[in-house]
Amino acid sequence: MPAAPKLPLTKDDVRKLITKHGLDDHADLIIDGLRKSVRLKPGKVVKRRLPAGTSKFGGEPDLPKNQEWPTFEDRPLHFVAQLNLADLPPRYIPSADLQRKGLLSFWYDTQGDRMDCGLDRAHGRWQVLYHTSSTARQSFPEHDESDYDYGDPWKPFPERRVEMLPSLSLSEDAAGTLSRMMFDLPSPKGEELIDAMDEFLVGFLGVPRIRQHALLGARYGSDDSDARELAARRELKLADYGRLKKADEAKVDKRKQGWRLLLALDSDQESDWLWSDEGVLSFWIRDKDLKDRRFDRIFGNLESC
Numbered sequence: 001m002p003a004a005p006k007l008p009l010t011k012d013d014v015r016k017l018i019t020k021h022g023l024d025d026h027a028d029l030i031i032d033g034l035r036k037s038v039r040l041k042p043g044k045v046v047k048r049r050l051p052a053g054t055s056k057f058g059g060e061p062d063l064p065k066n067q068e069w070p071t072f073e074d075r076p077l078h079f080v081a082q083l084n085l086a087d088l089p090p091r092y093i094p095s096a097d098l099q100r101k102g103l104l105s106f107w108y109d110t111q112g113d114r115m116d117c118g119l120d121r122a123h124g125r126w127q128v129l130y131h132t133s134s135t136a137r138q139s140f141p142e143h144d145e146s147d148y149d150y151g152d153p154w155k156p157f158p159e160r161r162v163e164m165l166p167s168l169s170l171s172e173d174a175a176g177t178l179s180r181m182m183f184d185l186p187s188p189k190g191e192e193l194i195d196a197m198d199e200f201l202v203g204f205l206g207v208p209r210i211r212q213h214a215l216l217g218a219r220y221g222s223d224d225s226d227a228r229e230l231a232a233r234r235e236l237k238l239a240d241y242g243r244l245k246k247a248d249e250a251k252v253d254k255r256k257q258g259w260r261l262l263l264a265l266d267s268d269q270e271s272d273w274l275w276s277d278e279g280v281l282s283f284w285i286r287d288k289d290l291k292d293r294r295f296d297r298i299f300g301n302l303e304s305c
Contacts, residue, residue: 007206009166014204021200026178026193033174036093037217039167040083042160045270050161052135053103055084057213057271059159061105062135069141070107072124076141077107078152080265080273080281081162083215089166093216096291102132104295106263108281110152111143123234126283126300128262130293157272162213168204169217172225214264219280225256231284231299232256258286262298279304 008014011031018027042057052062061079063069070077082105085098109125143154182194205212212219230240232255238248262283267275275281280303289297 008168008204014168017200017203020203021196023196023200026181029174029177030170033171035169035171035217037167037169038088038093038215039165040213040215041163041165042213042268042271043163045158045160049137050159052137053084055082055087055162055164057081057160057162057265057268058157060137060139060156062103063105063129063138064131064133064135067129067131067138069138070127070129072109072112072122072127075109075111076143076154077125077127078110078154078157079140080106080108080157081263082106083162083164087162087164089164092166097216098290102130102293103135105129106265106283108300111145111148111154113152113276123299126281126298128283128295128298130295152272152274158270160271164215167214167217169214169219170204171218172228175218176225212264213266213268214261216261218261219264227261227282227284227299227301227303228256228259230301231259234299258288259284259299260287260290262290262295276302276304 008017011034014031014034015027018024018030023030040057046059050056050059057080059079061082082103085100085102085104088098088100090100105128107127107129112125140154140156145154178193178197182190182197184190185193229252232252233240235255236248236251238244238252244252262285264280264282265273265275266280267273267278273281282301282303284299284301285295286297289295
């Protein structure tokens, strides 16, 4: 099997890729839109339980002795992943954003999906725990599944070790501008830009289209703007959808700038993750809450195809 291509990690690397694919006219837009991210690369499903504190997808969580299993409306949440922040790429993510200390664990209400709650973004269906104290492996609690006819069975997802790799992403604003240009430019320039961006993305992301798990950064081609708007509407106690008064619209536009992606997890067959219809499970947080490590204030989103 050929070695995986080396992805760009510096502005100079990206500039070379831009020139290679004939995108020099858009170089400033792309370079200004670069954001640091951490790519989460899962290994194969393990046969033996991983050591406590390992960054991983699935399996059973490592929790402090006094930490209760997270629940929502008396349903236990499904443990999805845990990330040991000591595994972050050294000197890559600013410590003001994430310190290389502590364990983050991510939880989602899969049992609610089995009750047709999949698009219900109620606060509490997504949860993130952060702890720096010693932990111990905790088994899944008992849960009555007799009322469910489909969905994820109440058992751990397959356990896979996760490697954290430095990565670059393209901001929502830059990606949106490029996307609009693709369709606004007259033929054949629009089609040429589409083809050039497709080739650029293969070298930039390592895949033809985004199917990645990522910590921080942004996701090209995703509904980041929708997620941030939903988070801002919830923060302002406004309806999730529908037209807003001009004053409320201005408030939402201002507030949504303070929200950022914390974690995105794609549907992944090897992890037995099928988020709605091949969708993406994501966790969002305000800049200030990230700096203050207030992970209890996250917003969760399910982006479905």
